[in-house]
Amino acid sequence: MSRQSLAKAHQKIQELSWEPVYHEPYMKYGTDYTFRKAAKKDPLKQVLRSYFPMQEEKDNRVYGASDGAIRGNMFRQVQERWLEWQKLFLSIIPLPEISAARSMPMLFQAVPNPELHNGQAIQMIDEVRHSTIQQNLKRLYMNNYIDPAGFNNTLRDFHSDYCGTIGRQFAEGFITGDAITAASIYLTIVAETAFTNTLFVAMPAEAAANGDYLLPTVFHSVQSDESRHISNGYATLLMALSDEDNRQLLERDLRYAWWNNHRVVDAAIGTFIEYGTKDRRKDRESYAEMWRRWIYDDYYRSYLLPLEKYGLVIPHDLIEESWNQIWNKGYVHEVAQFFATGWLANYWRIDGMTDEDFEWFEYKYPGWYEKYGKWWENYNRLAKPNGHHPIVAEDVDYVYPHRCWTCMVPCLVREDMVVDQVDGQWRTYCHEACRWTDAEAFRPTYQGRETPNMGKLVGHREWETLYHGWNWADVVQDMGMVRDDGKTMTAQPHLDLDPKKMWTLDHLRRMPNVASPNVILNEMSDSEREAFVEDYNKQGPAGRPAGIGGEALKS
Amino acid sequence: MTSTEERPERSVPKPVFTDAEAGAKEFPDSGPSARHYNYFKAAKRKQTHYEDVTVEVQPDPRHYLTQGWIYGFADGSRGYPLTWTKLKAWGVDDPEPERGPGSGGKPVENWPAHGWHEFRDPNEEWELTMYRYNANVVRQINQNVENARNAKAFDQWSPNWVRFVERNVGAWMHIEHILGLYVFAANNRSGPTNMHNTAMAVNSEHKIRFAQDLALYNLTLTEEIEGFDGAAHLDAWNNDPVWQGARKVCEALPAIRDDWGESIFATNVVFEPLVGELFRSNLVMQVAARNGDYVTPTIVGAGEYDFDQRDLRWTVACFAPLTQDREFADHNKELMNGWLQHWVPQCLEAARTMQPLWSQADAKPPRFEDSLDKAKNRFAGILADLGLETPKELSQ
Numbered sequence: 036m037s038r039q040s041l042a043k044a045h046q047k048i049q050e051l052s053w054e055p056v057y058h059e060p061y062m063k064y065g066t067d068y069t070f071r072k073a074a075k076k077d078p079l080k081q082v083l084r085s086y087f088p089m090q091e092e093k094d095n096r097v098y099g100a101s102d103g104a105i106r107g108n109m110f111r112q113v114q115e116r117w118l119e120w121q122k123l124f125l126s127i128i129p130l131p132e133i134s135a136a137r138s139m140p141m142l143f144q145a146v147p148n149p150e151l152h153n154g155q156a157i158q159m160i161d162e163v164r165h166s167t168i169q170q171n172l173k174r175l176y177m178n179n180y181i182d183p184a185g186f187n188n189t190l191r192d193f194h195s196d197y198c199g200t201i202g203r204q205f206a207e208g209f210i211t212g213d214a215i216t217a218a219s220i221y222l223t224i225v226a227e228t229a230f231t232n233t234l235f236v237a238m239p240a241e242a243a244a245n246g247d248y249l250l251p252t253v254f255h256s257v258q259s260d261e262s263r264h265i266s267n268g269y270a271t272l273l274m275a276l277s278d279e280d281n282r283q284l285l286e287r288d289l290r291y292a293w294w295n296n297h298r299v300v301d302a303a304i305g306t307f308i309e310y311g312t313k314d315r316r317k318d319r320e321s322y323a324e325m326w327r328r329w330i331y332d333d334y335y336r337s338y339l340l341p342l343e344k345y346g347l348v349i350p351h352d353l354i355e356e357s358w359n360q361i362w363n364k365g366y367v368h369e370v371a372q373f374f375a376t377g378w379l380a381n382y383w384r385i386d387g388m389t390d391e392d393f394e395w396f397e398y399k400y401p402g403w404y405e406k407y408g409k410w411w412e413n414y415n416r417l418a419k420p421n422g423h424h425p426i427v428a429e430d431v432d433y434v435y436p437h438r439c440w441t442c443m444v445p446c447l448v449r450e451d452m453v454v455d456q457v458d459g460q461w462r463t464y465c466h467e468a469c470r471w472t473d474a475e476a477f478r479p480t481y482q483g484r485e486t487p488n489m490g491k492l493v494g495h496r497e498w499e500t501l502y503h504g505w506n507w508a509d510v511v512q513d514m515g516m517v518r519d520d521g522k523t524m525t526a527q528p529h530l531d532l533d534p535k536k537m538w539t540l541d542h543l544r545r546m547p548n549v550a551s552p553n554v555i556l557n558e559m560s561d562s563e564r565e566a567f568v569e570d571y572n573k574q575g576p577a578g579r580p581a582g583i584g585g586e587a588l589k590s
Numbered sequence: 591m592t593s594t595e596e597r598p599e600r601s602v603p604k605p606v607f608t609d610a611e612a613g614a615k616e617f618p619d620s621g622p623s624a625r626h627y628n629y630f631k632a633a634k635r636k637q638t639h640y641e642d643v644t645v646e647v648q649p650d651p652r653h654y655l656t657q658g659w660i661y662g663f664a665d666g667s668r669g670y671p672l673t674w675t676k677l678k679a680w681g682v683d684d685p686e687p688e689r690g691p692g693s694g695g696k697p698v699e700n701w702p703a704h705g706w707h708e709f710r711d712p713n714e715e716w717e718l719t720m721y722r723y724n725a726n727v728v729r730q731i732n733q734n735v736e737n738a739r740n741a742k743a744f745d746q747w748s749p750n751w752v753r754f755v756e757r758n759v760g761a762w763m764h765i766e767h768i769l770g771l772y773v774f775a776a777n778n779r780s781g782p783t784n785m786h787n788t789a790m791a792v793n794s795e796h797k798i799r800f801a802q803d804l805a806l807y808n809l810t811l812t813e814e815i816e817g818f819d820g821a822a823h824l825d826a827w828n829n830d831p832v833w834q835g836a837r838k839v840c841e842a843l844p845a846i847r848d849d850w851g852e853s854i855f856a857t858n859v860v861f862e863p864l865v866g867e868l869f870r871s872n873l874v875m876q877v878a879a880r881n882g883d884y885v886t887p888t889i890v891g892a893g894e895y896d897f898d899q900r901d902l903r904w905t906v907a908c909f910a911p912l913t914q915d916r917e918f919a920d921h922n923k924e925l926m927n928g929w930l931q932h933w934v935p936q937c938l939e940a941a942r943t944m945q946p947l948w949s950q951a952d953a954k955p956p957r958f959e960d961s962l963d964k965a966k967n968r969f970a971g972i973l974a975d976l977g978l979e980t981p982k983e984l985s986q
Binding site: 043044047048050051053055056057058059060061063064065082083084087088090091094098108110111112113114115118129130133136137138139140141143144152156159160163164165166167168170171174177178179180181182183184187188189190191194195200203204207208210211212243244245246313314316318319443479487488489490491492493494495496498500501502503504505509510513514515518519520523525532533534537551554 | 601603605606607608609610611612613614615617618619620621623624625626627628629639642643644646647648649653654655656657658659660661662663664666668669689690691692693694695697716717718720721722724725727728729731732763764767768770771772775776777778779780784787788791792794795798799801802803805806808809820821823824828837838841842844845846847848
């Protein structure tokens with residue numbers, strides 16, 4: 036930066052603000068929000084003359100650390116259990132990042148305040164940075180980590196995998212539908228302000244504890260940009276709040292965005308942090324403890340609650356319910372168990388839990404062993420091929436779950452599952468909040484009000500549907516999750532790289548075919564469906580069938 | 591006597607030797623051939639770093655997005671519709687794979703599924719390159735301005751030249767800003783692939799940076815030159831008739847309806863050479879030194895280099911293959927010719943409206959008609975690179 040002060044420079048560039056005279060810009064992206072009052076100042080006060088050198092300096096540090104990690108043989112100390120889960124995480128995250136870049140022009144048009152556009156443009160550039168720096172980190176892992184499979188096929192895998200689509204909400208939700216719902220409330224107010232704390236701060240700390248100091252190097256550098264984005268969201272939110280007509284929409288969108296972020300991010304990051312680590316020190320924070328600190332205290336109590344005085348209706352009930360899901364209903368444990376149940380449809384290796392892990396879980400989550408211990412013992416017993424099927428096709432007291440039509444995480448807390456007939460189809464939902472999202476929020480009218488710009492939930496939202504009736508070996512081959520010998524699977528339910536201990540397509544041929552729970556649900560008569568729901572709600576925890584004593588283990 | 595207090599052992603993770611580095615064991619996929627992204631075909635023999643961090647990040651239902659896009663707009667469109675431009679690349683009219691119960695994923699058998707995926711930004715821009723480039727530019731500009739300030743270089747400017755810079759070089763910042771934010775950034779949501787959208791985002795950075803470079807230069811001049819009116823650029827932009835033609839056509843570019851292809855084509859292929867370079871290269875860069883100003887050309891020259899060496903390069907690489915497309919060459923040429931008929935007259939009118947600028951400085955630049963001829967020749971050369979004929983409108 037030259038001798039001009041940043042404040043003066045920023046004030047000067049406001050002279051660039053454009054008020055059209057001859058032609059109005061084309062408004063491609065609509066919103067049902069209105070912004071008639073109270074223009075806010077650009078909160079970033081950033082000019083590119085100082086921004087570019089600052090970012091270059093940050094890059095120099097990141098790439099210097101990358102070189103150092105390779106020269107210092109970091110991978111001799113990296114825990115495979117940890118890095119395998121990065122095959123999932125780093126396949127997901129570049130798309131949300133680049134989607135955030137793509138979402139910024141939606142705000143240029145929806146928020147008629149040229150001063151804010153400067154900050155949004157800088158966020159766009161930041162997001163291009165994040166996406167490509169993360170693709171580059173993954174490339175480095177692929178080149179230097181012992182097992183490149185799953186990194187090398189990363190984006191094909193992510194786009195077709197049975198849990199990749201869950202993560203895709205955290206991208207498409209930023210760029211589609213009502214511009215403010217997507218690019219402001221879902222992206223900046225909730226995803227970035229609340230959940231990047233666990234994504235980009237808590238998780239990298241766990242990476243470091245597992246011998247990987249590159250993930251923290253990259254992601255803390257990324258997080259240093261996020262504070263700017265949080266300011267963008269806050270300025271837009273205050274503008275929206277100053278118009279009474281927006282309050283109903285804000286209440287709707289905050290409920291949707293909060294609950295969906297909780298379902299998606301807590302599922303993924305909770306699993307990585309709790310089940311991807313080898314660090315079992317009793318005094319290291321559990322995901323639940325991190326969540327309480329980073330999200331409940333820092334976001335909910337410090338950021339959201341003060342906005343009540345401006346008229347924001349905060350979804351207290353859903354925030355408390357999210358905590359209830361994590362602490363009392365075992366949400367993260369149920370998700371990790373589901374990921375491991377379907378290990379064969381993934382593209383990373385999932386390590387089983389050991390006695391040391393059991394002890395830690397029991398210490399952090401009293402009662403864990405009674406609920407989940409037996410299943411993980413079965414997972415270990417069935418980890419290496421020995422004449423049996425993968426665990427999903429063996430009798431281990433686990434009922435394969437139905438998908439939630441909205442968040443696409445399965446309905447794992449069985450007592451919360453609800454069904455509804457929406458758009459002529461019977462759908463299962465993991466919770467009433469997800470049913471509401473699909474059946475009421477994402478509709479062209481909301482509580483009697485026209486919402487013509489609201490988006491829609493579309494697509495083949497249940498992965499199993501596409502492979503209904505298929506042999507598992509053909510499924511894995513169709514997805515391309517096979518190693519270069521043409522038969523050994525990319526995924527494995529253990530970390531042993533001895534080819535004799537690895538599963539191949541041949542082992543899957545004898546399995547029963549894939550069955551889509553949703554296809555079956557829609558073939559049921561009314562009475563069969565009622566009986567199914569009654570039975571499903573009695574199942575669990577840990578996917579236990581109804582009537583075998585699981586009820587007593589529920590909180 | 592001193593004593594050392596025993597501290598309790600700190601709780602820290604213990605390093606563990608895992609031997610998880612490449613080559614430690616042999617197993618399927620452990621070899622060097624498995625250590626590259628294998629889900630796309632490189633444009634050249636070896637896949638580049640740029641391709642690795644860019645290609646396929648934006649998914650496509652015709653490739654591996656087997657469950658399809660999961661969010662839709664109210665009108666039913668979803669993802670990045672290929673219909674958000676009227677241009678076509680081979681394969682786009684082929685139906686998307688139909689997927690449903692028991693269909694399987696139907697992943698693409700021959701990558702790519704359509705011609706849009708063949709585009710690569712010849713500048714190979716990603717985060718590392720864009721920060722290095724732009725940081726170098728702003729550093730150099732800062733140094734140039736600082737050096738000029740220390741050397742009292744602005745004292746040599748005549749009053750007429752001061753007026754020229756405060757009004758006209760100042761007015762140009764608005765054009766760069768509008769194009770940067772409301773054409774290039776605005777369209778980075780619309781392109782069919784990640785390569786297109788990232789190229790537009792990087793083009794946008796150049797424009798926004800250049801606009802700010804001019805604004806901050808204007809601020810420096812306000813501080814350094816007694817009587818320099820830092821607000822005169824606003825009066826020129828809002829009220830001066832010589833600028834209203836350029837403003838009118840510049841504002842028409844963000845008003846293009848729902849066609850990112852036309853937006854980029856009209857801006858980088860037509861407006862930039864006929865109006866942008868006409869003003870920057872064929873006026874400011876020619877006349878400044880004659881009026882004792884060696885600083886302004888270095889700032890304007892940085893923006894000129896952005897366009898000439900980077901923004902135009904990716905634009906030609908994007909549009910030229912479409913005029914040779916194996917399926918839609920005629921369709922695309924007809925469309926682009928229509929765009930030329932629409933935009934060339936507007937840009938020429940804007941150029942001619944700027945003609946009085948050529949006589950404002952004490953030391954005169956080349957004649958306006960000569961400058962315009964140079965701009966037209968340059969424009970015709972770009973069209974030739976794109977495989978397009980020079981439109982008859984250019985002779986107006």
